[in-house]
Amino acid sequence: MALTYLELDFESKTTLELNKAPKGKAPWLEDNGIIADSELILGHLDSKTNGRLLGQLxxxxxxxxxxxxxxxxxxxxxxxxxxxxxxxxxxxxxxxxxxxxxxxxxxxxxxxxxxxxxxxxxxxxxxxxxxxxxxxxxxxxxxxxxxxxxxxxxxxxxxxxxxxxxxxxxxxxxxxxxxxxxxxxxxxxxxxxxxxxxxxxxxxxxxxxxx
CATH class of the missing domain: 1.20.1050.10 (Glutathione S-transferase Yfyf (Class Pi); Chain A, domain 2)
Structure with a gap:
């Protein structure tokens, strides 16, 4: 939802192999590095877009x-x-x-x-x-x-x-x-x-x- 709302290009993949996940759970984002956990991902996207998610709250x-x-x-x-x-x-x-x-x-x-x-x-x-x-x-x-x-x-x-x-x-x-x-x-x-x-x-x- 956040990626679509921000109009960012992305590819979504689904896996049950959570033993390969950075923190043993989904989701994680690969964007010039790996960011794991929804809240941390949203914070990263907010920073990436200069506060478009959190800046006006x-x-x-x-x-x-x-x-x-x-x-x-x-x-x-x-x-x-x-x-x-x-x-x-x-x-x-x-x-x-x-x-x-x-x-x-x-x-x-x-x-x-x-x-x-x-x-x-x-x-x-x-x-x-x-x-x-x-x-x-x-x-x-x-x-x-x-x-x-x-x-x-x-x-x-x-x-x-x-x-x-x-x-x-x-x-x-x-x-x-x-x-x-x-x-x-x-x-x-x-x-x-x-x-x-x-x-x-x-x-x-x-x-x-x-x-």
Whole structure:
């Protein structure tokens, strides 16, 4: 979204070989060197374009945008991951879509290893130590905060689109556009204001999370 918004030429590549990633996770940007992590990439792009992403923001926009970005990336993200990887029924979708191309017996072994690591990471985060009912209550509070903000504002930080909308709208789309539905997407898709927000940002930037 940021690259398109800034009208920069780029080539996008997708890989599951995260062992080759600079920090063991995606995304990373190759631009006269390697910049890994979304926030660092956005900071690099802001510097590269003389402040076109962050330079015109008010202190209030930065404060609100940063808070909701943290909610989306560091809390809602992990609930979304758990609703896929740690739900027995939905894990079958993960195995099919991520690992079916592997030769046997790897396509049986690797998903189980990945799931075990995901469960360990979720536990270390802290969310994995709560019951499903408690996790669903946490999700309710995340959703209520987002809905309250977007009921009175067209965008997350103010009434104009900012850099923070790229992150929040993308994360919401990822959490909501799941087939079949997860317990996270089922809850979030009850909120039309969230769907309207995603579509508004995607249409303004011209980048869509689903085909």
């Amino acid at each position: 008010t202190a209030e926009e930065v404060a609100i945008g940063t808070a909701f970005t943290r909610l989306a990336e560091d809390h809602l993200y992990w609930l979304t991951v758990a609703s896929r990887w740690l739900d027995d029924e939905w894990f079958e979708v993960v195995k099919r879509d991520f690992f079916s191309s592997l030769p046997w017996p790897l396509r049986t072994i690797v998903p189980l290893i990945g799931r075990r690591r995901m469960r360990q990471t979720y536990d270390l985060h802290g969310l994995g130590r709560h019951s499903l009912e408690e996790q669903q209550a946490f999700l309710d509070r995340d959703v209520e905060a987002l809905v309250a903000r977007l009921t009175d504002h067209n965008y997350i930080a103010s009434d104009r689109m900012t850099i923070y909308d790229f992150t929040v709208a993308s994360m919401l789309a990822s959490s909501m556009d799941n087939q079949p539905e997860t317990w996270v997407s089922a809850r979030m898709n009850r909120e039309q204001s969230l769907r309207d927000y995603i579509e508004r940002v995607q249409e303004e930037v011209g980048v869509y999370g689903r085909k």
